[in-house]
Amino acid sequence: xxxxxxxxxxxxxxxxxxxxxxxxxxxxxxxxxxxxxxxxxxxxxxxxxxxxxxxxxxxxxxxxxxxxxxxxxxxxxxxxxxxxxxxxxxxxxxxxxxxxxxxxxxxxxxxxxxxxxxxxxxxxxxxxxxxxxxxxxxxxxxxxxxxxxxxxxxxxxxxxxxxxxxxxxxxxxxxxxxxxxxxxxxxxxxxxxxxxxxxxxxxxxxxxxxxxxxxxxxxxxxxxxxxxxxxxxxxxxxxxxxxxxxxxxxxxxxxxxxxxxxxxxxxxxxxxxxxxxxxxxxxxxxxxxxxxxxxxxxxxxxxxxxxxxxxxxxxxxxxxxxxxxxxxxxxxxxxxxxxxxxxxxxxxxxxxxxxxxxxxxxxxxxxxxxxxxxxxxxxxxxxxxxxxxxxxxxxxxxxxxxxxxxxxxxxxxxxxxxxxxxxxxxxxxxxxxxxxxxxxxxxxxxxxxxxxxxxxxxxxxxxxxxxxxxxxxxxxxxxxxxxxxxxxxxxxxxxxxxxxxxxxxxxxxxxxxxxxxxxxxxxxxxxxxxxxxxxxxxxxxxxxxxxxxxxx
Numbered sequence: 001x002x003x004x005x006x007x008x009x010x011x012x013x014x015x016x017x018x019x020x021x022x023x024x025x026x027x028x029x030x031x032x033x034x035x036x037x038x039x040x041x042x043x044x045x046x047x048x049x050x051x052x053x054x055x056x057x058x059x060x061x062x063x064x065x066x067x068x069x070x071x072x073x074x075x076x077x078x079x080x081x082x083x084x085x086x087x088x089x090x091x092x093x094x095x096x097x098x099x100x101x102x103x104x105x106x107x108x109x110x111x112x113x114x115x116x117x118x119x120x121x122x123x124x125x126x127x128x129x130x131x132x133x134x135x136x137x138x139x140x141x142x143x144x145x146x147x148x149x150x151x152x153x154x155x156x157x158x159x160x161x162x163x164x165x166x167x168x169x170x171x172x173x174x175x176x177x178x179x180x181x182x183x184x185x186x187x188x189x190x191x192x193x194x195x196x197x198x199x200x201x202x203x204x205x206x207x208x209x210x211x212x213x214x215x216x217x218x219x220x221x222x223x224x225x226x227x228x229x230x231x232x233x234x235x236x237x238x239x240x241x242x243x244x245x246x247x248x249x250x251x252x253x254x255x256x257x258x259x260x261x262x263x264x265x266x267x268x269x270x271x272x273x274x275x276x277x278x279x280x281x282x283x284x285x286x287x288x289x290x291x292x293x294x295x296x297x298x299x300x301x302x303x304x305x306x307x308x309x310x311x312x313x314x315x316x317x318x319x320x321x322x323x324x325x326x327x328x329x330x331x332x333x334x335x336x337x338x339x340x341x342x343x344x345x346x347x348x349x350x351x352x353x354x355x356x357x358x359x360x361x362x363x364x365x366x367x368x369x370x371x372x373x374x375x376x377x378x379x380x381x382x383x384x385x386x387x388x389x390x391x392x393x394x395x396x397x398x399x400x401x402x403x404x405x406x407x408x409x410x411x412x413x414x415x416x417x418x419x420x421x422x423x424x425x426x427x428x429x430x431x432x433x434x435x436x437x438x439x440x441x442x443x444x445x446x447x448x449x450x451x452x453x454x455x456x457x458x459x460x461x462x463x464x465x466x467x468x469x470x471x472x473x474x475x476x477x478x479x480x481x482x483x484x485x486x487x488x489x490x491x492x493x494x495x496x497x498x499x500x501x502x503x504x505x506x507x508x509x510x511x512x513x514x515x516x517x518x519x520x521x522x523x524x525x526x527x528x529x530x531x532x533x534x535x536x537x538x539x540x541x542x543x544x545x546x547x548x549x550x551x552x
Contacts, residue, residue, distance in 0.1 A: 029167075058316035097144045097264040098224040104138045106151060106159065110177025110193060111412040118240035119182035119212075127179045127412045139217065141227055141260070143510065145267040145488055148260070156215035156231040156258055157197040160532070161269060161379075162300050163450040165513040170379040170450055171371035172196040172295035172303045172419035180415035185244035194417055196293040196303070198271070198448070201423070203235050203252045203286040205430035210235075220259060227456065228261040234287075246431075252283045254436070258416050267512075268449035268462065275390075277436040277444075285433035289425040292393065295418070296379040296450065304418035307402055308373035311420065312380065312457055313395060314365035318342045318357045345397075348420065353401040362428040363395035367460035370420055371451065378451040383424065383444060390442035394425030424534040451484040453515030459547030463487060466547045468533055477527055479503075479520045481535035481544065488512040493538045496520055499531055527551055529544030 045270040091131055112132050114123025138159065139150040149160040182191040187206050201208035210233050220228040223408035235254040239247070243492040261270040274291065277283050295303040322338045331350060332340035339360050342349045371378035385391035397420070400407075404416035424446075426434050436442070445461040458468045464485035471478045481496060488510050496504040496518060504520050518535070534548035 022323045022337055094253070099141060099143045099227045099230070099262050099264050101219070101222060102140045102142070102225050104140050104149070105135055106138050106149070107133050107135045108154070108177060108195060109133045109175070111179060113179060113191075113193070115189065115191075116242060118242060120189050120240055120242035121179070121182045122242075123179075123182065127182075129412045131176075140230060141229065141262040143262055143264050143266070146262060146269060148262055148269055148294065150217075150229060150231065150260060151197065152215045152217040152231045154195060155199040155211045155213065156233055156256075157199040158260060158269070158448075159195075159197040159273070161302070161448060161450075163267065163377075166377065166450075166452070167300065168296070168375070168377050168450065169298040169303050170294065170448065171198065171294050172293045172298070172305075172417070174410040175302075178409070178412050178415045185246070187253045188243055188247050189240070190242065190244060193512070194293070194453075195421075195490045196419065198290065198292045200233075200256055200258070200273075201289040201291050202256060203249050203254050203283075203288070204247050204287060204424075205287050207291065208287075208289075209237060211227075214487070215258075224264065224425070226261055226263045228259050231258045231260070232256065249285050249287075249433070253277070253279055254283055254286055254288075256288070264390045265488075265490065267485050267488050268447045270462075271446045271448065272442060273444055273446070275436065276441045277439060280438050282438055283436040285435065287425065287430070287433060289394070289396070290446070292381060292422045292424070292448075293369045293419050294379055294422060295384050295420075296370050297375040297377035304405070305348065305370070305420060306372060306374045307349045309420065310371040310373055310378075310455065311346045311348065311397065311422075312336055312367070312369040312371060312378070313342065313346065313359065313363070313397070314367065314457075315342050315359045315363060315395070317360050318345070318397075320345075320359040321356045325353060328355055328357075336383060348399060349402060351399045351401050353403070354399060354416065355401070357397040358429045359395040360428075362393040363424075367457060367465065368395060368422060368424075369451070369457075370422070370534055371455060373455065376453050376455060378454060380449055380451055380457070380460055380465050381422070381424070382447045382462050382465075384446075385505075386443035386445075388442065390426075391444040392424040392426055394423070394428045396423035396425065396430070397421070398423070447486075449484070449486045451515075454482060454484060454514065458549055459545065461545045463544035464537070466535060466537070466545055468535060468547055470527075470533065471552055472524070473521060475524055476521050477524050479522060479533050481518045481547075483516045483535075483537060485510045485516055485537060485543065485544065487539070490539070492544065494518045495536045495538070497532075497534045497536075498522070498527075500534075 110126040116122045136153040141148040147159045151157040151159040151357040174194045177192050188209050215231040215233045218230045220230050223228040233256050235252045238251050255276040257274040259272040295305050317335055320339055320340050322328040334340050367382045369380035399420045400416040404418045407414050408417045451465055454467050456467045457465045464483055466483040469480045490510050491507050494508050510516050529552055531551040532548055533551055536546040537544045
């Protein structure tokens with residue numbers, strides 16, 4: 001293999017920034033509650049001096065990637081690594097960024113709920129057409145880049161994440177709730193209403209026991225640099241009378257604590273999940289899933305996905321529930337039984353009907369998400385296992401099919417909605433129970449952030465996502481690193497390498513509303529099959545994001 005450190009090359013850095021000017025809404029600022037945030041103050045950004053990229057040569061900029069034909073969303077490797085040095089806290093035009101907390105209200109319109117005293121459906125198979133509403137208090141966390149709305153009173157939800165520089169929503173909120181699949185023994189309370197957002201399903205699958213019940217709320221810590229709010233719920237309800245018999249876990253006393261943290265200078269949201277068994281005996285069976293109801297690129301207040309939506313899941317095969325939805329049998333190439341290759345269905349336009357898919361045998365990548373191909377705006381979840389190795393192993397996909405794009409929400413019998421649900425579970429599939437030993441505690445961290453300009457992902461970390469690509473340019477090749485970083489308006493140091501040899505180093509200012517793009521032009525004759533192209537984004541000696549791929 002050749003060392004490319006001395007190759008003639010030209011680096012083309014395309015970066016810019018925009019200040020955020022949205023102001024918080026929904027109530028007056030609340031007073032501080034608690035001591036310094038767990039993250040503490042964050043240090044100033046720093047980066048190495050620009051390194052030489054070799055002698056100058058003519059070249060052309062490459063685009064940020066075209067539409068994929070299916071298959072894996074990315075096959076590279078990478079992530080964040082520990083180091084020293086801090087991540088800076090800045091707002092637009094270099095102004096200091098701060099985090100605020102306010103209160104607001106959310107009104108949910110829906111068709112009537114007919115339930116018994118135990119919460120189980122006791123009405124007919126079709127809801128009444130009379131529209132009702134419920135109003136809940138919300139908590140709003142906001143910095144210069146994100147506006148996050150929490151809804152503790154209805155399932156402990158992260159209801160909304162709006163990216164302020166682009167005014168785009170990441171999550172789905174249902175404009176009209178419709179009870180559905182009543183009296184069919186499918187859901188715990190024998191019916192379901194879609195509201196949206198991010199929320200837990202426990203101690204059972206299929207939205208669990210607490211999707212519509214209140215969680216306790218506590219402000220854990222609050223400073224200008226970071227605010228952490230905890231939503232908590234204990235499984236302290238005995239099985240309700242009339243619950244379908246397959247829900248046999250019973251009362252577990254499992255304690256669920258969800259800590260939501262927004263930090264100044266960051267365009268990402270942290271969700272720390274803790275599952276605790278407070279008893280001196282084991283919990284013999286339970287399930288826990290984080291449900292994410294997604295619609296990236298939506299206008300706030302009018303959320304929906306387009307047909308041109310890409311499902312980002314770094315896997316090669318899936319378990320499609322063909323026995324429930326026979327159309328799956330023609331959708332992908334069969335591996336064996338109900339296990340199929342993951343290819344066509346990574347594009348929503350190929351979902352001819354609704355259905356469920358599970359990563360098979362389990363999901364191992366640290367990232368997943370959706371990209372709206374109409375706007376090239378996406379949402380990514382990056383997950384980091386806890387100190388004891390705990391985390392999620394399951395990935396469940398649910399879509400309502402492309403027919404959901406034209407549903408009439410004014411018809412109470414129509415319950416399909418234009419969103420995709422991505423579920424992340426401690427077990428690989430539904431009805432595969434887990435256990436907790438006496439006193440056992442499990443923790444893990446998820447980060448949610450928007451992506452801009454990306455159509456594929458090679459690697460992701462809590463600091464962003466990157467796609468590495470190669471394109472022809474005459475007798476040369478353009479090597480491109482296109483990234484969305486969660487440290488907007490800050491300087492990062494970018495290093496590009498080929499076969500481990502540095503071909504470019506430079507400092508780049510991270511834009512607020514566009515991707516960060518760094519490119520190199522190299523002779524085509526210098527690239528052989530199996531050549532490794534890699535990129536690393538740093539502040540000081542801290543690697544924020546790195547990725548690599550083999551060139552063919």
